[in-house]
Amino acid sequence: MERGLVFTLGLVVGIVAALGFYAWRLDDDAQLEAPTTDFPAITHDSEAAAVFLLDWERWRTATFVSEGTWTRRLDGVDEPLAGSLYTAQDPPRRLVVRLGATIEQVDNQIATCNSSNEEIVAPVCVAGTGMSYDQRVSVEMALVRGYVTGESREYDVRLGENGCYQLEIVQPRLASPWGKWSEFCFDAESGALRRAKVRRQSATDVELIISISTDVSDADFG
Numbered sequence: 001m002e003r004g005l006v007f008t009l010g011l012v013v014g015i016v017a018a019l020g021f022y023a024w025r026l027d028d029d030a031q032l033e034a035p036t037t038d039f040p041a042i043t044h045d046s047e048a049a050a051v052f053l054l055d056w057e058r059w060r061t062a063t064f065v066s067e068g069t070w071t072r073r074l075d076g077v078d079e080p081l082a083g084s085l086y087t088a089q090d091p092p093r094r095l096v097v098r099l100g101a102t103i104e105q106v107d108n109q110i111a112t113c114n115s116s117n118e119e120i121v122a123p124v125c126v127a128g129t130g131m132s133y134d135q136r137v138s139v140e141m142a143l144v145r146g147y148v149t150g151e152s153r154e155y156d157v158r159l160g161e162n163g164c165y166q167l168e169i170v171q172p173r174l175a176s177p178w179g180k181w182s183e184f185c186f187d188a189e190s191g192a193l194r195r196a197k198v199r200r201q202s203a204t205d206v207e208l209i210i211s212i213s214t215d216v217s218d219a220d221f222g
Helices: 046-061 133-148
Strands: 064-074 081-090 093-098 101-107 110-113 155-159 165-169 181-186 193-199 203-213
Touching (some): 046 133, 046 155, 046 165, 046 181, 133 155
Antiparallel strands (some): 064 081, 064 203, 081 093, 093 101, 101 110, 155 165, 165 181, 181 193, 193 203
């Protein structure tokens, strides 16, 4: 599954010098996408939303290491902001590094988080509360469930022909985590997120996972 989407409870901005690969150049397999401003309208499918929740939870509890790219294309700007994305997860441990900065690090009950205002695929940042990894996932899943189910949901959901989940905002709020429209693709074998696309107010973010391994060791956590 693609290592990339950073939805969780712990986030911190800090440079991780030990991970030398951040002086990274984009791999030939990581093709930058052309900017897109129009997306197909979505009719809500409650069954697809239910399976989306299962796949999201599987992603948050799977064991994997993934590497890929993160790009942001601003409307009207030719050159995107782009760089590397790294995720190592072996519950209760998780490490996410984007553009050379640690944005999430969870080691059992110790979590570090960056600003909750960071535009990520995470609805909340929880740190220093003494919760176990499983409890953190439960909190996260409750938030995601509220986003995509029930009459007061924030997003309509459907399963696209490409096997990815597509979401369209129906009730904009002050801080909508997945922008106006988004797409999430999960790796069938590992359960990891392999691609995420979020159309924000004036930019489009894409997380594209290039490699995924389920062989995880202590060295993968820096």
